[in-house]
Amino acid sequence: MQTLILRSVFLCRRADVDYFFQGNAADFAANPLAMPVPGTYLEFPTAWQHFVKEIPPEDRRDVVKGLAKALAVPPQNDADRERLLKAASACVAWESSTSRLNLNENSQSQPDQKYALTAARILIHYMINGGFLGATGEANRENNYILDHVDRLRDIPVHIVHGRYDRVCHLYQAEALVRALRGAGNSEVHYFITTAGHSSLEPETDSRLRAIMDDLPPGGV
Numbered sequence: 145m146q147t148l149i150l151r152s153v154f155l156c157r158r159a160d161v162d163y164f165f166q167g168n169a170a171d172f173a174a175n176p177l178a179m180p181v182p183g184t185y186l187e188f189p190t191a192w193q194h195f196v197k198e199i200p201p202e203d204r205r206d207v208v209k210g211l212a213k214a215l216a217v218p219p220q221n222d223a224d225r226e227r228l229l230k231a232a233s234a235c236v237a238w239e240s241s242t243s244r245l246n247l248n249e250n251s252q253s254q255p256d257q258k259y260a261l262t263a264a265r266i267l268i269h270y271m272i273n274g275g276f277l278g279a280t281g282e283a284n285r286e287n288n289y290i291l292d293h294v295d296r297l298r299d300i301p302v303h304i305v306h307g308r309y310d311r312v313c314h315l316y317q318a319e320a321l322v323r324a325l326r327g328a329g330n331s332e333v334h335y336f337i338t339t340a341g342h343s344s345l346e347p348e349t350d351s352r353l354r355a356i357m358d359d360l361p362p363g364g365v
Contacts, residue, residue: 148302149356151349152310152342153318156275158285161208163314164242165271169204172196184242184311191241198234209282211235212272215265229257232264239267242311243342294324301332303356305349307340 154160167185171178176193185192196204203210211231219225236255255263270276274284302325306318315337325333334356340346344353 145361146300147360148297148300149353150302150304150321151344151353152306152313153304153321154313155288155290155317155320156270156277157288158274160313160317161271161285164312165207165211167192167196169196169199169207172204173201187311188242191238194241195234195238198230208268208271208285211264211268215261215268229261232261233257235264235267236260239312244346245309245341291320291324294321295328297325298328298330300330301334302330303334303336305336305338305352305356307342307346307349308337309340310342312342 163182164184166181167183168176168178168180169185171180176196177189179186196207199207199210200214203213214228214231217224217228219228233255236259240255272282272285273280274287274289276284277287277289278284279287304318304322306313306315308315318335318337322333322335336352338346338348338352340349344350
């Protein structure tokens with residue numbers, strides 16, 4: 145029997161991506177504490193400042209597009225390479241800084257440069273293409289593919305574990321998926337909200353995922 149176990153639901157809609165990556169970036173130069181829209185930046189202002197300062201002002205109206213451009217162009221000299229590595233490191237550090245409740249956002253430990261470049265390129269490549277859900281290309285950033293096709297999961301038991309304080313993938317995404325699954329007739333949706341952030345290593349999330357796995361019947365994964 146198939147079973148789907150999900151942790152920290154990410155629907156990859158434009159609004160979901162912008163919640164984490166866009167924030168007040170467009171207004172940052174004029175007012176770093178501007179609050180034009182909801183977003184992760186509101187909970188992590190120091191980490192956000194470290195991130196945005198590595199995005200050229202002309203790219204801040206669309207941070208994902210700006211990062212995609214920066215990460216796609218091969219460096220021509222040492223200065224280009226330094227800018228590239230700074231952008232990649234800032235991208236990875238931003239996600240890391242916001243993933244756990246007990247992480248000090250002022251610590252700003254720098255990731256390994258090779259890892260940061262690889263991870264940032266993969267992450268932004270998916271974001272600029274809407275997660276490759278349906279069509280590809282930048283126009284696909286406006287997709288709602290997962291919810292539009294949720295009926296495909298009607299007959300599969302689904303376990304969803306999501307941290308209430310997850311600011312990388314906001315809880316609203318899990319809520320939307322759960323309601324869509326139940327609306328499509330899935331009667332085996334098991335939904336757990338933990339007192340945690342985004343990381344699977346947060347203690348309550350980790351223990352809940354282990355319990356789900358332990359309770360699966362043999363051959364049920």
